[in-house]
Amino acid sequence: MAELDRALVVHDQLSWPFERARAMLASGVVRRRGKQKRSARQALVQALALFDELGARLWSAKATAELARIGGRPPRTSGLTPARPRPWMGPAPQPAACA
Helix, strand or coil: CHHHHHHHHHHHHHCCHHHHHHHHHHHHHHHHHCCCHHHHHHHHHHHHHHHHHHCCHHHHHHHHHHHHHHCCCCCCCCCCCCCCCCHHHCCCCCCCCCC
């Protein structure tokens, strides 16, 4: 794992986005196999974004397949879900109008 982390640092310094994406994909695969789902998902999502940005469709498909192997739902990016109206609660209170 340390070697993959070093590879990511090197690819950051050299500005090689394709090689960085490949290293992120490899890191995600290793972390998934090590049952580190959260960090694996983060690495794979980053790899997928880079592959999509570069137009590397086959590599994007590989990253997508690895994400599917993790299973579960990805974490929500937003905070709270929007409130739904509840009929038993009545209408929502309105702020008082100032004159």
